[in-house]
Amino acid sequence: MRILKNLGKTDREIHDMIKKELKRQRESLELIPSENFASMAVMEAVGSVLTNKYSEGYPGRRYYGGNEFVDKIESIAIERAKALFGVPYANVQPYSGSPANFAIYAATCKPGDVVMGMNLTDGGHLTHGWKTSVTGQYFKSVPYHVKSDGYIDIDEARKLASENKPRLIWIGATAYTRALPFKEFAEIADAEGAYLAADISHVSGLVIAGVHESPAKYADIIMTTTHKTLRGPRGAIIMVTDKGLQKDPELASKIEKTVFPGLQGGPHDHTTAGIAVALLEASTPEFKTYGRQIVTNAKALAEELKARGLKLVTNGTDNHMILVDLTPIGKGMGLFVQEALDKAGITVNKNTIPNEPFSPFYPSGIRLGTPAVTTRGMKEQEMKVIGGYIADVIEEIKSYSMPEEKEERQEYIAKFKKEIGKNRKIKEIKKNVVDLCKRFPLYEGVKI
Numbered sequence: 001m002r003i004l005k006n007l008g009k010t011d012r013e014i015h016d017m018i019k020k021e022l023k024r025q026r027e028s029l030e031l032i033p034s035e036n037f038a039s040m041a042v043m044e045a046v047g048s049v050l051t052n053k054y055s056e057g058y059p060g061r062r063y064y065g066g067n068e069f070v071d072k073i074e075s076i077a078i079e080r081a082k083a084l085f086g087v088p089y090a091n092v093q094p095y096s097g098s099p100a101n102f103a104i105y106a107a108t109c110k111p112g113d114v115v116m117g118m119n120l121t122d123g124g125h126l127t128h129g130w131k132t133s134v135t136g137q138y139f140k141s142v143p144y145h146v147k148s149d150g151y152i153d154i155d156e157a158r159k160l161a162s163e164n165k166p167r168l169i170w171i172g173a174t175a176y177t178r179a180l181p182f183k184e185f186a187e188i189a190d191a192e193g194a195y196l197a198a199d200i201s202h203v204s205g206l207v208i209a210g211v212h213e214s215p216a217k218y219a220d221i222i223m224t225t226t227h228k229t230l231r232g233p234r235g236a237i238i239m240v241t242d243k244g245l246q247k248d249p250e251l252a253s254k255i256e257k258t259v260f261p262g263l264q265g266g267p268h269d270h271t272t273a274g275i276a277v278a279l280l281e282a283s284t285p286e287f288k289t290y291g292r293q294i295v296t297n298a299k300a301l302a303e304e305l306k307a308r309g310l311k312l313v314t315n316g317t318d319n320h321m322i323l324v325d326l327t328p329i330g331k332g333m334g335l336f337v338q339e340a341l342d343k344a345g346i347t348v349n350k351n352t353i354p355n356e357p358f359s360p361f362y363p364s365g366i367r368l369g370t371p372a373v374t375t376r377g378m379k380e381q382e383m384k385v386i387g388g389y390i391a392d393v394i395e396e397i398k399s400y401s402m403p404e405e406k407e408e409r410q411e412y413i414a415k416f417k418k419e420i421g422k423n424r425k426i427k428e429i430k431k432n433v434v435d436l437c438k439r440f441p442l443y444e445g446v447k448i
């Protein structure tokens, strides 16, 4: 099936870049844990005529005419989200995770209120109160941390909550490889009368598949982006639980008002349709099998990396993600490993590790995840092979280490890039990666 025919006639430049990006996605191993491959059905909905419509307001209460079908689409998306996550209220309009989280602050806090979230460099998210995010500037942020074993320090969080009396507590992360302790955080929030918001963006697909506990019984508010393990288009959903409505019967209407008109204008109806399709796909038995395989694959990959001598934060994983601690290999190795793996056709991202010893710009870890390779149909056997490739690439570059002197770093990085560009072993791995990818075709039959 040939797609983007009209784009090819109208704008060759963009058409060619999309064609190249499809080839890149097809021929590389996508291991960034927050990325995935949406289905053709999801992408067709997102690329539909719905992009033409304005529909400020909510179903049945719009500021524009002509919303007969958009109302139905949004209502379907809402009902599917409520059923899948077992909640009484869902708002599918947030443009993405960061604005969704800000809507949650606006609904529950006033500027200057105390908020708590996991520290960014321990694995938390920018919008959970980090200093460079407005969430750390408009609110008084008191971050909690992980312990030396990499697990969330629940005792510290309890103590900080009791001392600082937060209005809102976040439980959720972007670089945390263990189960999120919803029950314990509900106890902490309840003891202080705080709202508990669960940001399950990374694990929502696993929650649906039953391989990660659901926060529905524990949190007042749940937020998920829709494009990670959930495998939909880029967007977000805010949900209010039964518990949240018992605590504050106005909570759903507060969220509704802060999303629109508080923060956003017209919802992106094409994205809403894509979310509805992704939620339908996520309600199938096949999706449950997929979610289980994501975790099985992550565990298999973790075991292979460990067998090859690599150190993992928390020594393993409960979810879709692995955080490799590269400190035994060299200083600030995250960048070098990311670049070298990129050359081998393996896409990961450099990441800080808890108590980052080097620098947030040149961090000491890499973050890996299995949602995208699992979508391609890869299983434990392939994870073992991929783990071997990763270890082989790291072996090739283990003599590099980031200079302590900041002025020397740019020159050193440029030299590193030149040298790995010529590395024969990495070139050989790249060939093997392409062969492996071809055995697990992506968007089969699609031509641009």
Ligand code: DSN
Binding pocket: 034, 097, 125, 174
């Ligand atoms: N950027 C996302 C991630 O990679 O985890 C979070 O916003």
